[in-house]
Amino acid sequence: MILIKDAFVNGKRQDILIEGNKIKKIGEVKKEEIENAEIIDGKNKIAIPGLINTHTHIPMTLFRGVADDLPLMEWLNNYIWPMEAKLNEEIVYWGTLLGCIEMVRSGTTTFNDMYFFLEGIAKAVDESGMRAVLAYGMIDLFDEEKREKEIKNAEKYINYINSLNNSRIMPALGPHAPYTCSKELLMEVNSLAKKYNVPIHIHMNETLDEIKMVKEKTGMEPFVYLNSFGFFDGVRVITAHCVHLTDEEIKIMKEKNINVSHNPISNLKLASGIAPIPKLLNEGINITLGTDGCGSNNNLNLFEEIKVSAILHKGVNLNPTVVKAETAFNFATKNGAKALNIKAGEIKEGYLADIVLINLDKPYLYPKENIMSHLVYAFNGFVDDVIIDGNIVMRDGKILTVDEEKVYEKAEEMYEILRS
Numbered sequence: 547m548i549l550i551k552d553a554f555v556n557g558k559r560q561d562i563l564i565e566g567n568k569i570k571k572i573g574e575v576k577k578e579e580i581e582n583a584e585i586i587d588g589k590n591k592i593a594i595p596g597l598i599n600t601h602t603h604i605p606m607t608l609f610r611g612v613a614d615d616l617p618l619m620e621w622l623n624n625y626i627w628p629m630e631a632k633l634n635e636e637i638v639y640w641g642t643l644l645g646c647i648e649m650v651r652s653g654t655t656t657f658n659d660m661y662f663f664l665e666g667i668a669k670a671v672d673e674s675g676m677r678a679v680l681a682y683g684m685i686d687l688f689d690e691e692k693r694e695k696e697i698k699n700a701e702k703y704i705n706y707i708n709s710l711n712n713s714r715i716m717p718a719l720g721p722h723a724p725y726t727c728s729k730e731l732l733m734e735v736n737s738l739a740k741k742y743n744v745p746i747h748i749h750m751n752e753t754l755d756e757i758k759m760v761k762e763k764t765g766m767e768p769f770v771y772l773n774s775f776g777f778f779d780g781v782r783v784i785t786a787h788c789v790h791l792t793d794e795e796i797k798i799m800k801e802k803n804i805n806v807s808h809n810p811i812s813n814l815k816l817a818s819g820i821a822p823i824p825k826l827l828n829e830g831i832n833i834t835l836g837t838d839g840c841g842s843n844n845n846l847n848l849f850e851e852i853k854v855s856a857i858l859h860k861g862v863n864l865n866p867t868v869v870k871a872e873t874a875f876n877f878a879t880k881n882g883a884k885a886l887n888i889k890a891g892e893i894k895e896g897y898l899a900d901i902v903l904i905n906l907d908k909p910y911l912y913p914k915e916n917i918m919s920h921l922v923y924a925f926n927g928f929v930d931d932v933i934i935d936g937n938i939v940m941r942d943g944k945i946l947t948v949d950e951e952k953v954y955e956k957a958e959e960m961y962e963i964l965r966s
């Protein structure tokens with residue numbers, strides 16, 4: 547049991563009582579209601595829901611700074627994919643631990659990942675105490691033999707993750723993108739998603755190049771093409787990027803209840819473009835936030851995505867009223883929880899106890915009045931305490947679940963292997 551006393555939460559000072567992995571009570575908690583509880587003095591702290599990063603390739607922390615200032619296809623083909631050929635479970639394990647440290651320190655408690663060697667990722671997630679949805683990144687490059695292998699791997703990983711019986715670690719299907727996956731693979735993914743009742747996580751409409759490729763091959767834009775064979779039917783889908791969309795595609799996204807993972811910083815850094823977020827918001831489409839991998843961001847600080855998503859669209863639309871502070875904050879909390887179908891993203895009784903505490907004694911959080919505004923437009927993302935699934939993962943800036951020094955040392959070692 548954990549009692550957070552007198553924190554600033556949901557607009558006022560109140561207690562938060564945590565029992566097991568859930569929020570038991572918000573309000574005034576009496577002495578008789580608690581038994582051998584760990585008490586956290588929340589007097590000078592803000593309590594917010596843990597942030598939810600809906601698009602990452604978490605082991606790519608080890609690719610940070612490796613290939614900057616390049617367009618996506620050159621970046622992928624000439625740098626990233628050749629380096630990824632050297633990956634193994636151990637490298638992925640340490641890269642994931644580095645990512646978990648970075649996410650916990652910047653207030654992220656859940657992430658939605660698409661990568662490889664998921665045993666290594668899952669082991670690191672379990673040890674770190676984080677919550678994650680993990681998908682094996684499927685790429686068949688339209689080759690039948692590769693397709694069979696990818697489908698076998700995807701099913702293997704769904705069963706592997708389910709066998710862990712860890713409520714913090716959930717499986718998903720991750721067909722990389724319409725320009726790297728055949729129609730047969732995508733159709734198989736839709737049926738596997740229904741068979742295993744797992745979500746689909748896919749890159750969509752990130753660059754004009756890929757849309758041109760898909761259009762040349764199929765005569766249709768990506769969302770129209772996938773919809774033509776029922777890819778979105780009867781499944782929950784999280785589509786990363788969604789930068790270049792026609793009205794017809796937006797109509798499909800609305801009809802099929804697509805969840806968008808908006809990755810503004812990655813889209814800017816790779817010069818992919820700027821997603822039409824205000825337009826998607828007007829259609830009632832669920833917008834969430836992702837960082838993408840550290841090779842194209844280059845960090846995992848979701849507070850930066852919150853701020854950029856709130857100001858970028860004001861600038862490009864010459865309209866300061868679009869994407870208000872609370873809207874942007876909901877991208878990274880409530881909306882992310884909805885997309886991943888987890889009872890989190892808000893501090894409410896009965897919800898998962900994924901809570902972040904931020905000490906107010908920081909110059910950029912004064913005057914202490916306009917907290918929501920500060921969290922979106924002023925805060926730099928360094929949080930103080932993190933509770934995930936009712937466990938204290940970081941306390942007063944000290945991570946309790948991982949040996950940080952060891953991770954930094956191993957990260958350097960793994961990086962040398964990747965670069966050799």
Ligand SMILES: C[C@H]1O[C@@H](n2cnc3c(N)ncnc32)[C@H](O)[C@@H]1O
Pocket residue numbers: 603618622626627630660661683722749752812838839842
């Ligand atoms: C899961 C696969 O996705 C690749 N990957 C990483 N970042 C991006 C991006 N912005 N767009 C497309 N693919 C990406 C990884 O490098 C891996 O090969």
Ligand SMILES: [Zn+2]
Pocket residue numbers: 601602603749786838839
């Ligand atoms: Zn990505």
